[in-house]
Amino acid sequence: MRIYFAPLEGITDAIFRQCYQACFGGVDKYFMPFVSPSQALSYTVREEFDISPAQNRGLSAVPQILAKNAEYFLGAARGFRDQGYTEVNLNLGCPSGTVTGKGKGSAMLKDADALQYFLDALYIAPPLPISIKTRIGFDDPDEWERLLPIFARYPIHELILHPRTRNQQYKGTPYREIFGKTLKRMQCPVIYNGDLFTASHCRELMEEYPDTPGIMLGRGLLSNPALLRELEGGKPLEKEDLFRFHDHLFRAYLKYWPEGAAVGKMHIFLKYFCHCLHISNRCLREAMKANRPQEYQDAAGELFESAVLKENPRFSWGE
Ligand SMILES: Cc1cc2nc3c(=O)[nH]c(=O)nc-3n(C[C@H](O)[C@H](O)[C@H](O)COP(=O)(O)O)c2cc1C
CATH class of the missing domain: 3.20.20.70 (Aldolase class I)
Incomplete structure (x- = not known):
């Protein structure tokens, strides 16, 4: 397959x-x-x-x-x-x-x-x-x-x-x-x-x-x-996977893209990752509002820290 x-x-x-x-x-x-x-x-x-x-x-x-x-x-x-x-x-x-x-x-x-x-x-x-x-x-x-x-x-x-x-x-x-x-x-x-x-x-x-x-x-x-x-029979998603991947992406975009564009791109990823997490709306709002790298990193860090992985983490419409 x-x-x-x-x-x-x-x-x-x-x-x-x-x-x-x-x-x-x-x-x-x-x-x-x-x-x-x-x-x-x-x-x-x-x-x-x-x-x-x-x-x-x-x-x-x-x-x-x-x-x-x-x-x-x-x-x-x-x-x-x-x-x-x-x-x-x-x-x-x-x-x-x-x-x-x-x-x-x-x-x-x-x-x-x-x-x-x-x-x-x-x-x-x-x-x-x-x-x-x-x-x-x-x-x-x-x-x-x-x-x-x-x-x-x-x-x-x-x-x-x-x-x-x-x-x-x-x-x-x-x-x-x-x-x-x-x-x-x-x-x-x-x-x-x-x-x-x-x-x-x-x-x-x-x-x-x-x-x-x-x-x-x-x-x-x-x-x-x-x-x-x-x-493939391995471990299902853990919150740590999302956090590490998010971090990897952020560092890579900051290396190649202007700061504002890199943060804008992370907003897109974060929204998708949030399909798999129970998160506080306040944390998401803060992260989406942030447009400087440090500000975004702090807000995303707090979001991941307080987030809880959903029981059946998956993309789903309307969330
Ligand atoms: C934001 C977005 C961008 C997409 N861009 C392309 C594209 O450039 N080329 C393409 O063939 N399909 C594109 N698609 C369609 C996807 O490749 C895929 O066919 C669609 O998301 C259905 O698969 P999924 O249910 O696994 O997401 C896009 C879909 C989305 C949601």
Whole structure:
């Protein structure tokens, strides 16, 4: 069973990936948050940093490309190949309005013929293996009946399926039976993604679909970074794990980023970690208010000191 870390834009950047690997590990591949290439193939300074092989040394990291123009996709893919990457991933799942408004991400599932035309261009002579991360449709899960035979035509390296439609965003229950059907009908490995927030969730999926070659975890692994250790039969998450990981992340961001930006980034992580903790609202408010490193460190220290690990620590909506 392969285990992949899901790309989370604004969260699982190169610094995060290296910290996770150093503190926990156990991930077979880290998928990078998407880059959206233009003809000029110019990336922001931060993107350049995140995709640079130097910052991904020691990790199995897969760059992800968001594009509706095959030439832009292939140009970016060639660039990644030249940097030494051995796989690229196509994003067909992003539900965000700013992305779909430009006809990219999950919007590409709306027009099956146009999608086929695009995939023809990508797979005719790809510069390196292309995996795809997709949803099952835009408006309706029935769209998958039309889309699945299209995907089945191409030598897709791996198909990562988040079995929700774009309209569901991250709400409602994933259509697992559609994953099961896809597993049977595709030649390539089909990786499951969506709402695996505990070791039991992962085991249940594997029991229901024993042929599953791999799973991709996002929010669950971010909130409970020891989830894989537990899945492997090791110790479940302890409060100390979160504290140490938090500290590791904070030091790493302070090394590379301006102070204010580093603290801003820690606010994002802290919110996810708090899914696993009973905390005082006052402590959280103080930490979120802090924008200087020392101030933040003191507030986060107090938060962790007084926090109590939840009985079943996991990401959960509405908390
Ligand atoms: C904040 C955030 C950012 C995301 N960024 C990306 C991205 O850059 N590329 C992508 O393919 N999916 C992205 N996703 C989707 C996740 O990779 C994943 O499919 C989704 O969170 C469902 O998996 P989970 O239930 O294990 O979290 C993002 C999701 C979230 C919540």
